Amino acid sequence: MGICDIQRPTLVINEGQARANIQRMADKARYAGVHFRPHFKTHQSAEVGQWFRDCGVTSITVSSCSMANYFADHGWSDITIAFPLNVREMDDIHDLASRIDLGVLIDNPDAASALAASIATSIQVWIKVDTGYGRSGILCDNTQQITQLAKQLEQVDHLKFKGLLTHNGHAYHMQGHEAIRKIYAESTQRLHSVRAVLLNEGFDTIELSTGDTPCCSVVDNFLDVDEIRPGNFVFYDLMQTVIGSCSDDQIAAVVACPVVGMYPEREEIIIYGGAVHLSKDNIEMDGNRVFGCLAEMKGTSISSIRRDAPVVSLSQEHGTVHIPKDIMKSLHIGDLVHVVPVHSCLAVSCLRF
Ligand code: PLP
Numbered sequence: 203m204g205i206c207d208i209q210r211p212t213l214v215i216n217e218g219q220a221r222a223n224i225q226r227m228a229d230k231a232r233y234a235g236v237h238f239r240p241h242f243k244t245h246q247s248a249e250v251g252q253w254f255r256d257c258g259v260t261s262i263t264v265s266s267c268s269m270a271n272y273f274a275d276h277g278w279s280d281i282t283i284a285f286p287l288n289v290r291e292m293d294d295i296h297d298l299a300s301r302i303d304l305g306v307l308i309d310n311p312d313a314a315s316a317l318a319a320s321i322a323t324s325i326q327v328w329i330k331v332d333t334g335y336g337r338s339g340i341l342c343d344n345t346q347q348i349t350q351l352a353k354q355l356e357q358v359d360h361l362k363f364k365g366l367l368t369h370n371g372h373a374y375h376m377q378g379h380e381a382i383r384k385i386y387a388e389s390t391q392r393l394h395s396v397r398a399v400l401l402n403e404g405f406d407t408i409e410l411s412t413g414d415t416p417c418c419s420v421v422d423n424f425l426d427v428d429e430i431r432p433g434n435f436v437f438y439d440l441m442q443t444v445i446g447s448c449s450d451d452q453i454a455a456v457v458a459c460p461v462v463g464m465y466p467e468r469e470e471i472i473i474y475g476g477a478v479h480l481s482k483d484n485i486e487m488d489g490n491r492v493f494g495c496l497a498e499m500k501g502t503s504i505s506s507i508r509r510d511a512p513v514v515s516l517s518q519e520h521g522t523v524h525i526p527k528d529i530m531k532s533l534h535i536g537d538l539v540h541v542v543p544v545h546s547c548l549a550v551s552c553l554r555f
Pocket residue numbers: 241263284285368369413414415416431432433434435547
């Protein structure tokens with residue numbers, strides 16, 4: 203579809219930039235000697251998946267059974283579902299484990315029991331460890347609980363205890379390379395300490411899996427982890443520029459939105475592009491809540507992000523954009539403007555059908 207054919211909010215991907223982002227991360231992982239298992243929830247697309255294959259990627263991360271099934275149907279045979287095991291989906295998990303190398307994560311004995319009872323085939327099991335984010339996982343200080351869970355897994359032949367997995371979501375609250383590196387170093391040190399306890403208990407190989415986009419973009423030395431799982435880096439977004447994980451020109455996804463209302467007296471336009479297209483994720487810029495910013499484009503590439511033209515509010519389908527006078531003069535009803543989303547994973551998920 204050409205830009206001229208766009209009628210409603212539409213995702214515009216810069217394939218060249220996305221491929222460059224993938225290549226850079228794949229090279230970085232290869233150079234550091236860590237296994238690269240990118241998270242595919244960001245794009246959820248077999249076509250984009252092929253761009254990863256072209257860079258030598260063979261194993262992936264997803265966040266649901268349905269995503270795992272979709273990518274398994276498209277030839278991916280080594281998939282980790284990096285979401286707490288949902289024991290109501292054991293039939294699906296069993297089917298997946300029968301046809302691919304499947305990894306799941308757990309952080310409690312009931313989930314381990316459900317796996318032992320419902321899965322008759324070999325499945326890789328990671329213990330989710332909370333190294334500071336505070337979302338899911340056993341607290342890294344609670345080595346007794348982690349050891350007990352590992353021992354529970356060890357008792358069941360087909361449950362293959364793979365290692366310790368964490369997600370540094372708290373890196374998203376940081377700004378600047380030093381702060382991100384500090385989060386990564388602390389989190390990894392905590393994983394190492396837990397691993398040392400398990401090795402002492404007689405476990406032999408325990409892999410460590412980590413990797414969010416801010417840390418993987420900024421850190422060069424992965425400090426002896428085995429695998430990284432960033433996802434967002436394929437497209438990046440406005441939030442990542444604020445954190446300091448990417449430059450403006452590394453952003454590879456924008457949303458083209460028709461202009462449907464113009465209000466020069468209040469320096470605002472209304473776009474067809476609301477919460478159902480961009481999501482309600484927002485960031486603070488100069489003390490204001492912002493849901494995206496307009497970009498000047500050259501084809502599908504961003505030539506500059508107009509931080510003086512922020513999306514200031516969203517309802518279901520409406521987006522309200524503050525427009526400086528110089529842009530207002532050149533705009534007309536029916537024009538397309540390009541919004542850099544705050545969070546590309548959510549915008550892509552909203553717009554991919
Ligand atoms: N691993 C897990 C468990 C996650 O929840 C996520 C994202 O939420 C990722 C990896 C990928 O991180 P990012 O979106 O920062 O690339």
